[in-house]
Amino acid sequence: MNVIEVKDLSVDYGPVRALDNINLQVEKGEFLGIIGPNGGGKTTLLKVLLGLIKPNHGEVEINFKKPIGYVPQFSHFDREFPISVLDVILLGALEGKIKILHKFKKDQVKKAEEIMKSLGILEFKDRQISQLSGGQLQKVLIARALMVEPEVMILDEPTASLDANSKTEIYNLLKLLNKDKTILVVSHDMGVINSYIDTVACLNRNLHYHGDDTKLDQNVLEKVYGCPVELVAHGPTPHRVLKIHEEDEK
Known part of the structure; x- marks a missing residue:
């Protein structure tokens, strides 16, 4: 069962197209990670799902009754408020x-x-x-x-500016909540994407990829980010996975 269905969605800010013909289905119980560069439309997509922005084209179907649990970036939170x-x-x-x-x-x-x-x-x-x-x-x-x-929780960069231990603690918590909730999380942390989520969506105005294979192809990532991307693989010994250099192929 899909709890969220995005169909042919486009959003314009004046003459600028922020999202172009997005199609996305989120299944009940899914832990979806949304990645992409700054300005790629990730937060715009979240705002459409939350009903804060009306799309210029397309539609969003919300197939659940309870409110969405939304967690914004706390960098936008006034911590000095009494x-x-x-x-x-x-x-x-x-x-x-x-x-x-x-x-x-x-x-x-x-x-x-x-x-x-x-x-x-x-x-x-x-x-x-x-x-x-x-x-x-x-x-x-x-x-x-x-x-x-909430049946569905949406989190915008929940571990931005946190240290490594705090990131791990937050994502372990989200994984626990995922036992009875559908979770969508925007993140720039590729290590987190590979370690915790079930499915990933790669977004940069267009949706370049959406699937359950979190071992993303290098070509997909470079298409999304528009530049070479360094992958970090997590395991017993964290290590980087880099593209083969031409001189190494000789």
């Missing part, structure tokens, strides 16, 4: 316009605390968000998205 971890997570329970002096229900607070406990961040519930590490803040944003009990 708000606690608990309150950030509770914002995920808001519906419609925010009322002045809004008070959350006891069951919503209990639900937020249960989510925090499951993600290992309950001890931080009263901390101001500026006191968190990057990895801790990312878990807070994931917890906020989980407040709507």
